[in-house]
Amino acid sequence: MNLDAFWIIMTGSLVAISSGLLGCFLILRRMAMVGDAISHAVLPGIVLAFLFSGTREVWSMLFGAAALGVVCTFLIEFFHKKARVPADASIGVTFTWLFALGIILITVYAGQVDLDQDCVLYGEIAYVPLDTWITESGLSLGPRTVWMMAGVTLVILAFITLFYRQLYLTSFDPAFAAAIGISTSLWYYLLMGAVSLTTVASFESVGAILVVALMVGPAATAYLLTDQLKVMLILSAVFGVVASFAGYYLALWLDGSVAGAISVIIGLEFLLAFVFSPTHGLVSRRRHLVVTTPQPASA
Amino acid sequence: MIQHVTDPVLEVHDLTVSYQRKPVLWDVDLTLPHKSLVGVIGPNGAGKSTLIKAIMGLLPLNSGYVQLFGKSLDEIRKKVSYVPQRESVDWDFPASALDVAMMGTYGQLGLFSRPGAKQKQQALEALEKVGMQDFANRQISQLSGGQQQRVFLARALAQDADLYLMDEPFAGVDIATETAIIELLRQMREAGKTVVVVHHDLQSAQDYFDWVILLNMRLVASGPTAETLTPALLEKTYGGRLTELSRVSELLHKKNFPIREKKPVRP
Numbered sequence: 001m002n003l004d005a006f007w008i009i010m011t012g013s014l015v016a017i018s019s020g021l022l023g024c025f026l027i028l029r030r031m032a033m034v035g036d037a038i039s040h041a042v043l044p045g046i047v048l049a050f051l052f053s054g055t056r057e058v059w060s061m062l063f064g065a066a067a068l069g070v071v072c073t074f075l076i077e078f079f080h081k082k083a084r085v086p087a088d089a090s091i092g093v094t095f096t097w098l099f100a101l102g103i104i105l106i107t108v109y110a111g112q113v114d115l116d117q118d119c120v121l122y123g124e125i126a127y128v129p130l131d132t133w134i135t136e137s138g139l140s141l142g143p144r145t146v147w148m149m150a151g152v153t154l155v156i157l158a159f160i161t162l163f164y165r166q167l168y169l170t171s172f173d174p175a176f177a178a179a180i181g182i183s184t185s186l187w188y189y190l191l192m193g194a195v196s197l198t199t200v201a202s203f204e205s206v207g208a209i210l211v212v213a214l215m216v217g218p219a220a221t222a223y224l225l226t227d228q229l230k231v232m233l234i235l236s237a238v239f240g241v242v243a244s245f246a247g248y249y250l251a252l253w254l255d256g257s258v259a260g261a262i263s264v265i266i267g268l269e270f271l272l273a274f275v276f277s278p279t280h281g282l283v284s285r286r287r288h289l290v291v292t293t294p295q296p297a298s299a
Numbered sequence: 300m301i302q303h304v305t306d307p308v309l310e311v312h313d314l315t316v317s318y319q320r321k322p323v324l325w326d327v328d329l330t331l332p333h334k335s336l337v338g339v340i341g342p343n344g345a346g347k348s349t350l351i352k353a354i355m356g357l358l359p360l361n362s363g364y365v366q367l368f369g370k371s372l373d374e375i376r377k378k379v380s381y382v383p384q385r386e387s388v389d390w391d392f393p394a395s396a397l398d399v400a401m402m403g404t405y406g407q408l409g410l411f412s413r414p415g416a417k418q419k420q421q422a423l424e425a426l427e428k429v430g431m432q433d434f435a436n437r438q439i440s441q442l443s444g445g446q447q448q449r450v451f452l453a454r455a456l457a458q459d460a461d462l463y464l465m466d467e468p469f470a471g472v473d474i475a476t477e478t479a480i481i482e483l484l485r486q487m488r489e490a491g492k493t494v495v496v497v498h499h500d501l502q503s504a505q506d507y508f509d510w511v512i513l514l515n516m517r518l519v520a521s522g523p524t525a526e527t528l529t530p531a532l533l534e535k536t537y538g539g540r541l542t543e544l545s546r547v548s549e550l551l552h553k554k555n556f557p558i559r560e561k562k563p564v565r566p
Contacts, residue, residue: 028389028392164413165405165408165413165414168394168402169405171392172388172392172402173383173402175352175381175383175387176381176383176454178355178356178357179356179357179376179380179381179383180376180381180405180458181373181376182405223393227393227394227395227438227440228393228394228395229393229394229398231393232393
């Protein structure tokens, strides 16, 4: 494996771990598409950050994006709770509107700069090794993205291991959580903050669509295979990492898009789990049916 | 007939609660005695669940206050336990019966601490009390409705509170579970706890409870069962709805409504 391949797979795996872990909680809360929503809704934040700072410097962009990510989750919750719009409709209305706002801002104010929605949506994981972090003494520390994603992954890992209990209970039974004094809205916003952070940090390199694929696909696959949340979290991260490896080599072999290949592998993993899962799979259910259906008496 | 007690476990004072500006509970004012098994009874939409939720601080109050053991909920939260309606959660959630029972011990843990051997022991004991020890590692989606309800009770027991508020623990459970649950609630009362139960069935209410709250948006009665479950007060609570069915059939008869709609015959 050459160094470039290593960095690309490393980036994919780091994104896979952080979004796979958060994805488990999202699908259990029936909010899987929040990742999708945030990844689109950050666009106006990026444009505004660019307009205010006047540069494409990464930190101001990240700040603008993260702020809009939080605004997006706040609006989703607000429309859902106050206006009584169903959660999925609330997600759909909020992010399309914010994304469109971002596009208008780009076309009106930033049309002549290189800031287009293609790069926002699809990213390009193959370019990760190009943007390296070089110290003042000239030492190359590897790609900047890998460092950033490693930091984000550590934050997410710490968040989920330290506060597993609170996240678990508020996802399963918010009323009971509130009754014993665990604030459901606090943990909702912390979880959504973590999702925003991950989405924003990863979409620049891997693109919005791969983030969404990694957030929902491995978690949904793991959901089919286990009845324990801890196992589900581990499986979800593992499936994401496996997809990053296999996807990279599939792309190499096909000479195609790495992000696309990773998403395809995620889809294949889900399909395999759907067919062969010991508890929820097609095969085992079919076998179960045959065993439990009483044979009709011979006529 | 609203009887007040001195040194109450629970005091609800002039409580008004509304959803979307539409009042659901009006001016409810009641006190509950120690060591009692209390039934909250009333027709659908009477605000029974709302009352429980308002006491647990899950809904904003328009006016009034709630005191438990003479203190506010925040000061005394560990002493109060809540059993939500069974349908309020997703039973396909990846959790075992033991996982759910363990949640009852979360309230005693600090922000960063994790449940340990002591908490596991508490949860297992609670499961044993409801007769679910053999199902501790069973995935909750694979339990029957009655077993799921028992797991919910075990979670409340693991909390080891002094006041329990239960939202329809008898809804959709089999007779065996209902008998087991009421037996357990009686033992809890003997141990000095107070249990408040939202209940639907008037027939069994007579045997089950020693204190009854009759509710229909306003408080109709609160007092010992013998004095509250009277025909006059029930009539007032259900507003004639008890006899609604008989009246409907009478009306059908009088006005000669067809019992079944017939297909219109084309001329």
